[in-house]
Amino acid sequence: MPISTTGSFDRRRFLTVSASAALAATALPACASSVKDDSSGGSGGGKTTLTVMTVDNEWDKKALKAAEQALGMTLNIIIADPTKLNAMLAAKNPPDVVRGFGATETPYFAARGLMTDLDPYFAKSEVLKPADLDPVNDVWRYDGQNQGAGPRFGMAKDYSQDSMFWYRTDLFDAAKLDHPGTEPLSHDEWLDLGKRLVKRRLGKVKVYGLNATGMGVFPQLMGMTASAGGSVFAEDLATVDFSSPEALKALKWYLEYAQADIGPNVVNPNPDAWDGPTYQANRMAMSTNGYWFGGLIGGDPKLAKVSRFAPAPQLGSERISPCFGATGFWIPRDAKNKDAAWKFFEWYFGGKPAQERAASGWGIPSLKSLHSRMPQTNAFQKQAFELQQRELDSFKVLNFTPYAQQAALEGVITKVLPGAVRSKTSAGKVADELNTRMNEQLAKGKELVK
Structure with a gap:
C-alpha cells in the first residue's frame, strides 16, 4: 500500500x-x-x-x-x-x-x-x-x-534524535570552514560556525547560518540543560528552575543565539514557517532537524550531494542526544x-x-x-x-512534566523572550520571569491531577 x-x-x-x-x-x-x-x-x-x-x-x-x-x-x-x-x-x-x-x-x-x-x-x-x-x-x-x-x-x-543537525557543504566550502565531523561540537563551537556562515544584505539576513530550534525552544533548552548535567524541571516535575546553573547556561546560550540574529528565533521567525524551503533554496547553512529531514533532502539529488548529517552538539559533559x-x-x-x-x-x-x-x-x-x-x-x-x-x-529519555503541555510552556517563552532579546535583559532576570510564569501554569495543572 x-x-x-x-x-x-x-x-x-x-x-x-x-x-x-x-x-x-x-x-x-x-x-x-x-x-x-x-x-x-x-x-x-x-x-x-x-x-x-x-x-x-x-x-x-x-x-x-x-x-x-x-x-x-x-x-x-x-x-x-x-x-x-x-x-x-x-x-x-x-x-x-x-x-x-x-x-x-x-x-x-x-x-x-x-x-x-x-x-x-x-x-x-x-x-x-x-x-x-x-x-x-x-x-x-x-x-x-x-x-x-x-x-x-x-x-x-x-x-x-531532534538535536542533531544537517549542514550544507557548499556553504561551508564557500566560507572556507571545515565540515563538522563525527564527534559532537560544543554549543560554543556550533554558535561560532553559525556566526561565520550567516550572510546579510542591507542589514537583513540573506542566508541563515544556523537554525538551532527545529522542534521548539523549550525542548531544546531541556536537551541543553540535560547535556550540562541538570534538568529544567524539579525532581517532582511540578516546577521549573531556569536559575539553576545548568538551565541558566542553556538560557544564556539561546539568548546569545537570538541576539546575534544568525537564524530563526523568537524575535525574527523564519518567513517560510519551517526549514524545508529555506534549506532547499540555499538560504540556511545548518538546520537542527533530526534524521527525518533527510527524507526531504534525499528527494533532490543535487541537494543530497551537498548535504551531510552531524551529531547533536553538547553544552556540557553529559553526552545526550534526545528525541x-x-x-x-x-x-x-x-x-x-x-x-x-x-x-x-x-x-x-x-x-x-x-x-x-x-x-x-x-x-x-x-x-x-x-x-x-x-x-x-x-x-x-x-x-x-x-x-x-x-x-x-x-539517546536518553528526558522526563517531561505531567502538569502542562509543551505548547503552554512554549507559549510562555514566546511572551517573555522577544522583549528580553530586544532589550538585552540579563539571563538571570529572564530566568526569574520564566520561572514565575511557567510555575503558575504548572501549579494550575497539578490541581487537576489527583
Missing part, C-alpha cells in the same frame, strides 16, 4: 495545531473513570468502524481504502485538534486511536488516567514484541512519577474498540506501512528489526545512516 512520505509536514502541522490550543488542554478532567473493555466493534455485530484521530494527510483516498481492506474495518478519520480531543475525552466518548507526541504528551494524559495500559497487548502480540521495540518507545511509558518506566501507553511510528517527538498513536482508556485498535497498531507499526516508512528515509523505525531497511544506497544515505547508528547510543 502506498504510504505518504510527508511525515515531517504532519509532525510540524500537528505541532502548530497543538500550539493554537495550548490552554484548552488544561481543562481536562483529573481522571477518567474505568470502563468495560468492550472491544467487540460498536457496529451492531457488523463491520467494525474504528475512529482514528490523525493529521489530514495521513492517507489519501486510495491509501485509506487500501488500509480499510487490509484491516477489514472502516476507518472514521477525525482531523487532529486538541480542543476537540479534550472535549471527547471529557465526554468519555474519545476516538479509538489518537495520534500524538510520546516524548511530551505521555505524562500529561497518563497522569490523568486517560490512556490505556498496552502492556497486556504487547505481551500477547506476535507482531509487536517488547524485545524488538526501539528504546525510543520508552518515552511512551509512565509509572506515575517518571517517564521511561512503568506501563506502555503508546508507540512511536518512527522518530528522530522530542516520537510521534505515534495511543488508545484512550474509554475507547470502545480496543481490540480493533490493537489490530490497527499491529498493522500500522509492524506491517507493510511500517516497512515502507522505514525504507522512505523519513524517520528511524521504532522496531529494531526494521533498522536494516533504512535507505543506504548512495553516499548521502550511507553517511546519514552510519552517523545515525552511532548516535543511537546517546
Whole structure:
C-alpha cells in the first residue's frame, strides 16, 4: 500500500495545531473513570468502524481504502485538534486511536488516567514484541512519577534524535570552514560556525547560518540543560528552575543565539514557517532537524550531494542526544474498540506501512528489526545512516512534566523572550520571569491531577 512520505509536514502541522490550543488542554478532567473493555466493534455485530484521530494527510483516498481492506474495518478519520480531543475525552466518548507526541504528551494524559495500559497487548502480540521495540518507545511509558518506566501507553511510528543537525557543504566550502565531523561540537563551537556562515544584505539576513530550534525552544533548552548535567524541571516535575546553573547556561546560550540574529528565533521567525524551503533554496547553512529531514533532502539529488548529517552538539559533559517527538498513536482508556485498535497498531507499526516508512528515509523505525531497511544506497544515505547508528547510543529519555503541555510552556517563552532579546535583559532576570510564569501554569495543572 502506498504510504505518504510527508511525515515531517504532519509532525510540524500537528505541532502548530497543538500550539493554537495550548490552554484548552488544561481543562481536562483529573481522571477518567474505568470502563468495560468492550472491544467487540460498536457496529451492531457488523463491520467494525474504528475512529482514528490523525493529521489530514495521513492517507489519501486510495491509501485509506487500501488500509480499510487490509484491516477489514472502516476507518472514521477525525482531523487532529486538541480542543476537540479534550472535549471527547471529557465526554468519555474519545476516538479509538489518537495520534500524538510520546516524548511530551505521555505524562500529561497518563497522569490523568486517560490512556490505556498496552502492556497486556504487547505481551500477547506476535507482531509487536517488547524485545524488538526501539528504546525510543520508552518515552511512551509512565509509572506515575517518571517517564521511561512503568506501563506502555503508546508507540512511536518512527522518530528522530531532534538535536542533531544537517549542514550544507557548499556553504561551508564557500566560507572556507571545515565540515563538522563525527564527534559532537560544543554549543560554543556550533554558535561560532553559525556566526561565520550567516550572510546579510542591507542589514537583513540573506542566508541563515544556523537554525538551532527545529522542534521548539523549550525542548531544546531541556536537551541543553540535560547535556550540562541538570534538568529544567524539579525532581517532582511540578516546577521549573531556569536559575539553576545548568538551565541558566542553556538560557544564556539561546539568548546569545537570538541576539546575534544568525537564524530563526523568537524575535525574527523564519518567513517560510519551517526549514524545508529555506534549506532547499540555499538560504540556511545548518538546520537542527533530526534524521527525518533527510527524507526531504534525499528527494533532490543535487541537494543530497551537498548535504551531510552531524551529531547533536553538547553544552556540557553529559553526552545526550534526545528525541522530542516520537510521534505515534495511543488508545484512550474509554475507547470502545480496543481490540480493533490493537489490530490497527499491529498493522500500522509492524506491517507493510511500517516497512515502507522505514525504507522512505523519513524517520528511524521504532522496531529494531526494521533498522536494516533504512535507505543506504548512495553516499548521502550511507553517511546519514552510519552517523545515525552511532548516535543511537546517546539517546536518553528526558522526563517531561505531567502538569502542562509543551505548547503552554512554549507559549510562555514566546511572551517573555522577544522583549528580553530586544532589550538585552540579563539571563538571570529572564530566568526569574520564566520561572514565575511557567510555575503558575504548572501549579494550575497539578490541581487537576489527583
